[in-house]
Amino acid sequence: MAEPPTDAPSGEPWAWSATEIASRVRRREIRAIEVVDSHLARMEATDPSLGAVTRHLHEDARQVAVSVDAAISEGNDVGPMAGVPITIKDNADVAGQSTPNGVPALADALAPSSAPFVEHLQAAGAIVIGRTNTPDFSWRWHTDNPLFGPTLNPWNESITPGGSSGGAAAAVAMGIGALAHGNDAGGSLRWPATCCGVTSIKPTRGRVPSHNASAPSERSPAIDLYAVQGPMGRSVTDVRMGLDVMSQASWRDPGYVPAATDQPHGRRAGIHYGAGAALDPEVGAAVEAAAARLAAAGWVVTDVEVPDLEASARGWATLLNTDFHHTTRDVFVELGSPALALMLEVLDDRAPALDLDGYIETLQARSTQVRSWQQLLSETVDVVVLPVAMEPAWPAGDDATSSARLDQIHAANTPLVAMNFLGLPAAAQPIAVRSDRPVGVQIVAAPFHESVALDAAASIEDDTPFVEQLWSRRT
Numbered sequence: 001m002a003e004p005p006t007d008a009p010s011g012e013p014w015a016w017s018a019t020e021i022a023s024r025v026r027r028r029e030i031r032a033i034e035v036v037d038s039h040l041a042r043m044e045a046t047d048p049s050l051g052a053v054t055r056h057l058h059e060d061a062r063q064v065a066v067s068v069d070a071a072i073s074e075g076n077d078v079g080p081m082a083g084v085p086i087t088i089k090d091n092a093d094v095a096g097q098s099t100p101n102g103v104p105a106l107a108d109a110l111a112p113s114s115a116p117f118v119e120h121l122q123a124a125g126a127i128v129i130g131r132t133n134t135p136d137f138s139w140r141w142h143t144d145n146p147l148f149g150p151t152l153n154p155w156n157e158s159i160t161p162g163g164s165s166g167g168a169a170a171a172v173a174m175g176i177g178a179l180a181h182g183n184d185a186g187g188s189l190r191w192p193a194t195c196c197g198v199t200s201i202k203p204t205r206g207r208v209p210s211h212n213a214s215a216p217s218e219r220s221p222a223i224d225l226y227a228v229q230g231p232m233g234r235s236v237t238d239v240r241m242g243l244d245v246m247s248q249a250s251w252r253d254p255g256y257v258p259a260a261t262d263q264p265h266g267r268r269a270g271i272h273y274g275a276g277a278a279l280d281p282e283v284g285a286a287v288e289a290a291a292a293r294l295a296a297a298g299w300v301v302t303d304v305e306v307p308d309l310e311a312s313a314r315g316w317a318t319l320l321n322t323d324f325h326h327t328t329r330d331v332f333v334e335l336g337s338p339a340l341a342l343m344l345e346v347l348d349d350r351a352p353a354l355d356l357d358g359y360i361e362t363l364q365a366r367s368t369q370v371r372s373w374q375q376l377l378s379e380t381v382d383v384v385v386l387p388v389a390m391e392p393a394w395p396a397g398d399d400a401t402s403s404a405r406l407d408q409i410h411a412a413n414t415p416l417v418a419m420n421f422l423g424l425p426a427a428a429q430p431i432a433v434r435s436d437r438p439v440g441v442q443i444v445a446a447p448f449h450e451s452v453a454l455d456a457a458a459s460i461e462d463d464t465p466f467v468e469q470l471w472s473r474r475t
Helices: 018-026 032-050 058-073 116-123 166-173 190-196 221-226 236-246 281-296 309-326 329-335 338-350 356-380 403-412 414-422 450-460 468-474
Strands: 053-056 085-089 127-132 179-184 199-202 228-233 268-271 300-303 383-387 426-434 437-444
Touching: 018 032, 018 058, 018 236, 032 053, 032 058, 032 085, 032 127, 032 166, 053 166, 058 127, 085 166, 116 127, 116 179, 116 236, 127 166, 127 179, 166 179, 166 190, 166 228, 179 190, 179 236, 190 199, 190 414, 190 426, 190 437, 199 236, 199 450, 221 309, 221 414, 228 236, 236 426, 236 450, 268 281, 268 356, 281 300, 281 383, 281 426, 281 437, 281 450, 309 329, 309 338, 309 356, 309 414, 329 338, 338 403, 356 383, 356 414, 383 450, 414 437, 426 450, 437 450
Parallel strands: 085 127, 085 179, 268 300, 268 383
Antiparallel strands: 053 127, 179 228, 199 228, 199 426, 383 437, 426 437
């Protein structure tokens, strides 16, 4: 590998930030192929024990890297993510590859085209080096499936890496890719990011265009309302770059909204300690630490009351379960794992499927709740900082031990799933490692004010990459 300039970041390129990689590749201070080879070597060294990556795309990645270098040598603009190695979750289409979503029966179904945000990332110069693991059908808060097996948490193998984007979070935390793609219909970006100590953003629905041509049908109303695509990274700056690229327009998503990327805002932060279950002391300490960092950075920090989180969490579950009963539930039961079956059973107990009147009433209640949040995020504060979940990362597989334990996890995840029901953007920002577990907070902003949530996350962020603590322990 060519020696980087003396002002280059220390260590191998796999440890560099996405923004640093793109800048140095564009300036021809390092070649994209050298960056990719560094990341591929990191993947080969760490993933066999981690289980984060389902497919190692060495040949494809190296070919793209060579083409990026050739374009740059010819003086062409290859985009803002020139040479940045990334991973794509196994439930999103990449042309010519399968989209198995952790399900053996779907292992050989090839995608005819890439999802719009994948096309945007590749057009911006990013290089896909691997696909990341997810629970079967991406419906679990822990990452394990019958096709590829479990993903381990790189900080502590006894705890969950989160789900459903657990493979993505574990990979980027370990330096397998500088950015990772994930998605979030029930916390699947924010929960794994918190479990693995990385940053993420759940965008507003419509911010990032999404469509899987491999899907047998259109998404159900609740999934269309909840599910969003977003980036995970080791810094707020990297996540912001990933979101900007992924958010480019596409006619393929009927719900896409061409909203402004940067929104003006004040520096008023509301603090709330969640609902739905008892607050774990480690989580409470993370919220307090976030409040202190925001105050030190010049934000006006106050405790606030928020609209009923438990009502929003119930709304999320009832709409979701109703849709399942009319669309995919039978397929989930037939092709999914026992852990998925348990998830469906607990959903039935917690949130029985609604009749038409109940479905309409729940949607009407949602409008009332969103209006209340928008008032709060306009008149009183610019962001609300609160727990991602009321518990920190729990033992790996704990969600599959009993219906009673899974019911507790549902309750603890009240602040998590409430934001999917409401459709509000929410960043996940790590704070510290306590008892060998990363802990963090989520930062909620008004619709399409992702930049505001990320500005607050940047004020909370440590000066040095959080995961350098992990690398020093694992190297």
